[in-house]
Amino acid sequence: MTKLEKNDRLVRLGLLMIALSAISVLAIITLFIFEQGTPIMFRYGFKSFLLGQDWYPSEKSFGLLPMIVGSLMVTFGALIIGVPLGLASAIFLTEFSHRRLTRILKPVIELLAGIPSVVYGFIGLMFLVPFIRDNFGGPGLSVLAASLILGIMILPTVISIAIDSIRAVPDSYREGSIALGATRWQTVRMVVLPAARSGIIAGIILGMGRAIGETMAVIMVAGNAADIPGSILAPVRTLTSNIALEMAYASGEHREALFATGVILFIIIMILNTIANVTSTRQRKK
Amino acid sequence: MGGHLRLQPRTEQRVVQFFMYLMTSIAVLVLVFILVVILKNGLPQLNLEFLTKNPADMGREGGILSTIVATIFLTFIALLVATPLGVGTAIYLTEYTVESRITRIIRFGAECLAGIPSIIFGLFGFILFVNKLKFGWSILSGGLTLAFMVLPTIIRTSEEAIKAVPSAYRLVSFSLGSTRWQTVTRVVLPSAIPGIVTGVILSIGRSIGETAAVIFTAGSALRMPTSLFSSSRTMSVHFYILAKEGVSMPKAYGTAAVLVISILVINIVTYYLMEKYIKRKS
Numbered sequence: 001m002t003k004l005e006k007n008d009r010l011v012r013l014g015l016l017m018i019a020l021s022a023i024s025v026l027a028i029i030t031l032f033i034f035e036q037g038t039p040i041m042f043r044y045g046f047k048s049f050l051l052g053q054d055w056y057p058s059e060k061s062f063g064l065l066p067m068i069v070g071s072l073m074v075t076f077g078a079l080i081i082g083v084p085l086g087l088a089s090a091i092f093l094t095e096f097s098h099r100r101l102t103r104i105l106k107p108v109i110e111l112l113a114g115i116p117s118v119v120y121g122f123i124g125l126m127f128l129v130p131f132i133r134d135n136f137g138g139p140g141l142s143v144l145a146a147s148l149i150l151g152i153m154i155l156p157t158v159i160s161i162a163i164d165s166i167r168a169v170p171d172s173y174r175e176g177s178i179a180l181g182a183t184r185w186q187t188v189r190m191v192v193l194p195a196a197r198s199g200i201i202a203g204i205i206l207g208m209g210r211a212i213g214e215t216m217a218v219i220m221v222a223g224n225a226a227d228i229p230g231s232i233l234a235p236v237r238t239l240t241s242n243i244a245l246e247m248a249y250a251s252g253e254h255r256e257a258l259f260a261t262g263v264i265l266f267i268i269i270m271i272l273n274t275i276a277n278v279t280s281t282r283q284r285k286k
Numbered sequence: 287m288g289g290h291l292r293l294q295p296r297t298e299q300r301v302v303q304f305f306m307y308l309m310t311s312i313a314v315l316v317l318v319f320i321l322v323v324i325l326k327n328g329l330p331q332l333n334l335e336f337l338t339k340n341p342a343d344m345g346r347e348g349g350i351l352s353t354i355v356a357t358i359f360l361t362f363i364a365l366l367v368a369t370p371l372g373v374g375t376a377i378y379l380t381e382y383t384v385e386s387r388i389t390r391i392i393r394f395g396a397e398c399l400a401g402i403p404s405i406i407f408g409l410f411g412f413i414l415f416v417n418k419l420k421f422g423w424s425i426l427s428g429g430l431t432l433a434f435m436v437l438p439t440i441i442r443t444s445e446e447a448i449k450a451v452p453s454a455y456r457l458v459s460f461s462l463g464s465t466r467w468q469t470v471t472r473v474v475l476p477s478a479i480p481g482i483v484t485g486v487i488l489s490i491g492r493s494i495g496e497t498a499a500v501i502f503t504a505g506s507a508l509r510m511p512t513s514l515f516s517s518s519r520t521m522s523v524h525f526y527i528l529a530k531e532g533v534s535m536p537k538a539y540g541t542a543a544v545l546v547i548s549i550l551v552i553n554i555v556t557y558y559l560m561e562k563y564i565k566r567k568s
Contacts, residue, residue, distance in 0.1 A: 009465045011381050018374030025434045029402065029410045036413055039435050088309035095557055096303050097310075105314060107557055112317040114553040116495030116522050120531045121318050135568025154322075155313055185299040187534070206401070213403025214496040216526055240405045240498075245503055247412070251395050273401040274314060277394070 011082055012187070025198040033266055037259030049260060055226040057254040064261060066228045070143075071268075072268070073229065074222065077147025078154055078211040083204055090200075093159075094166045095188050107161060111154030114160030121220030121227035123147040141223030145168055146236060149221050150214060154207035160204065165199025168191060198279045207275040209269055215240040239265045310468040314374035316540040321546065325474065328543025331536050337544070345524060346437050346528055346534045350541055352510040356518035359511060360504060361493040363429025364436060369486055371433075372440025376482075379441075380448045381470050407435050411503035425515040428504025436489035443488065447481020448474060484559040494547065497522045521545050 010179060041049050051062020075086070089109075093102045124145055133140030169192050177187040215238075223235020224245060237245075243258050243265075250258055293301065339349035375396070379389055411431030421427045451474050459469040475482075497520075505517035506527060519527075521541055528538040 004483075008465050008467055012378075015374055015378035015382050016388075018371055019305065019378035022399050022437055023391055025437065026395045028414070029399075029434075030415050033406065033448075036409075072556055083418050085309050085313045088306045089313045092303075092306035092310040093396065096306060101493065106309075108314065109317065111550060111553045111557065112321070114491050114495065114549050115320065116549065118495075118497050118522055118526045118529070118547060119324060119546060120320065121437060122525070122538065122542060123323060127323070152316055155317065159313070173295065183295045183299040185302045186295060202568050204307045208400050209403075213401075213405070215405045216405065220526075238401060243405050244498055244501075247409070250377050259409060259413075262406055266406060269401055269403060270398065273398050276401075277397060 002024050006185045013123040030266070033259060035158060036256060037261075037263035040253060040256040040273060041260050041263070045102070050264075053228065055242075059097050060253065062253075062260070064239070064242075064264060065239055066226050067239045067242045067261065068264065070222075071238040071240070071265075073143050073232075073236060074146040074150055074218065074238055075208055075211045077143060077232070078150035079163055079204065079208060081148060081151025082207060082211075086155050086203075086207070087200065089155075090159050090162030090166060091188060091193075094163055095184060095192065103195050106160070107155050109132055109159050113160070117153065117217040118213055118220070120153050121217035122148055122168055122222040124217065124275030132233070136233055138231075139223055139235060141221060142237050143222070143229050143232040143234060146218050146222040146238075147232070150211040151216065153217060154210050157210055158203050162196075162200050162201045165196040165203065166227040168193040168199065202276045202279045205272055205279065209272045209276070212238075212272070213240060213265070215244050239268075287477070294317065296488065320548075324466070324539065324542045324546050327536075327539040328541075331540030334540065334541060336540055340510060341524070341537075343548050344510070344533055345528050345537055350521060350537075352508060353519050353521045353524040353541070356423045356504070357494055357520040357522075359425045360428045360432060360500065360520055361490055363425065363514075364432035364493050365489060367430060367433035367491065368437045368440050371490050372437055373482060375441045376444035376448055377475075379445055379471055383511075388479060393557025396438045396441045399434070400442075403486050404405055404435065404496055405507060407499040408502040410434075411499065423503065423507070423513060424515045425503025425504060425511055425518055426514040428518075428520070431499050431503045432493045434498060435496065436492055439489050439492065440485045442484045444478070447478040447484070450481060451477045467550075480559055480562070484556050487552055487556045487559070491556070492547050494520075494552070495522055495549055497526050501526070524562075544561070 029242070049062060049064050050068070051065055052061065053065050054061045054063045055066060065268050073094050093105060095169070097105075128145050128148055129140040131140075132138070132142060132145055136144070173191050173195060174187055177191045178184070200220070219241045222237065222241060224234040224237045225239055226237045226242070227234075229236045239261050247258055304489070306319045336349040338351055340352045341350060342348035375392065379392060383389055408431065411427055415427035415430055416423055447504055453472050455477065456469055459473045464472070501519050501523050503521060504523070506519045506523055507517040508519055508524075509516065511518040522545060525538055525541040525545060528541060
């Protein structure tokens with residue numbers, strides 16, 4: 001073996017080590033969160049965590065059900081708002097608008113994806129919360145406010161991924177449909193959208209992951225009461241907020257219970273990631 | 287498609303088109319509204335003093351200099367760690383291997399990491415860096431946590447940038463007798479630099495705006511950071527505390543404006559570089 005070949009082998013080995021960094025970090029994070037969070041779940045029983053309705057850490061009562069329900073409610077609310085708006089915008093920008101308008105609006109929307117989540121939360125706190133309080137009643141800090149803010153926050157994600165997957169549908173599909181006498185909308189509904197479906201779904205799942213994982217914006221507008229919300233105007237606390245609100249002063253079992261919250265959040269996210277991963281790979285293979 | 291009211295296809299098309307136009311306008315207007323509100327209320331707060339004085343009286347008075355410095359340090363550390371790891375990974379994936387089980391595992395790891403919520407990174411950084419490694423709430427703990435968070439972004443953009451280098455370049459280099467490493471460092475990387483830089487800038491933007499991962503790892507002390515181990519408060523954490531606890535709305539708007547303007551500038555530069563150097567998937 002020449003010296004050059006030997007060096008090349010060393011380089012390859014070194015690069016492989018570096019390349020394993022991402023998966024190692026993922027492994028270490030999983031390990032630490034589970035190591036900190038699961039012992040308390042075994043001690044008190046999974047049922048009392050997942051189905052317990054009372055969160056009184058000082059009295060050793062660690063029911064996470066209100067937060068699980070809260071996270072699911074605001075995420076579902078975000079999808080109800082973000083998906084129709086996002087999909088309609090994506091379809092409009094790819095199939096109906098002038099090319100020039102799309103060239104301006106798509107970058108604008110993508111730029112807005114970079115606005116920090118605290119800023120979204122702040123705008124929600126200053127404008128949305130008082131608006132809801134004055135017009136619909138309740139404290140304003142509510143499921144509705146959190147859903148609206150999250151729905152807006154996932155818009156850029158949903159729009160840009162939907163645009164990419166609609167554009168990936170070959171033009172010959174559209175031409176074929178229009179040649180058969182279909183209108184543009186019929187073409188979109190019956191040909192383009194079905195063909196772009198898995199990409200669009202992957203985008204929605206990514207948006208969902210963003211909504212369920214969002215912390216700061218939600219804390220600012222959700223009111224954070226640890227009870228199962230009775231209506232969409234009632235305050236709500238999510239899994240993420242539960243961690244962020246109490247981490248600063250928690251210790252002992254209380255801190256462990258916050259890590260247990262992290263474990264549940266982690267599991268939900270990993271399931272979503274895997275689904276998104278599988279759906280988008282399926283489209284690529286087609 | 288059943289329905290009691292059946293429209294002529296052409297009328298239906300008009301109705302739908304109008305509806306979509308409306309939805310798009312709502313989406314764009316809401317997003318632009320946010321920008322306008324922040325700039326309209328924030329820009330009047332900005333002056334030299336705001337940018338060059340430290341916060342006083344918990345942020346009610348003075349400027350935001352120490353938080354700007356903390357943000358820059360934290361971001362710098364994050365990229366110092368994440369860039370070599372990310373670019374190295376991209377080089378391995380594109381130049382040193384073929385698709386295999388290992389590359390699939392590596393890509394899966396990066397994609398999952400990209401989906402993990404920032405609060406989980408915060409918890410992790412708190413346990414590992416702040417507690418176990420005893421770095422305390424510090425620039426170092428915050429920077430390392432951010433490094434892990436932006437790693438997937440750097441991997442993905444570097445990979446795209448390296449893939450965009452025409453294979454003819456490599457063939458010529460090999461035919462001249464270069465080794466793979468020589469080809470990578472002298473031919474491939476120089477042509478891929480603009481794309482790699484794009485990923486780095488994008489990560490700077492994410493680091494600046496991050497709050498949840500930073501507040502539990504870098505802390506929230508308002509002092510000017512003096513070393514890697516100083517607890518310090520970044521701009522976004524400062525903004526969060528000012529706004530959430532109602533300390534001072536004018537100062538909150540001012541901080542938000544600085545945040546938003548820096549991130550917009552960064553994203554515009556990135557967008558320009560991307561259009562220019564990375565062929566975007568159409």
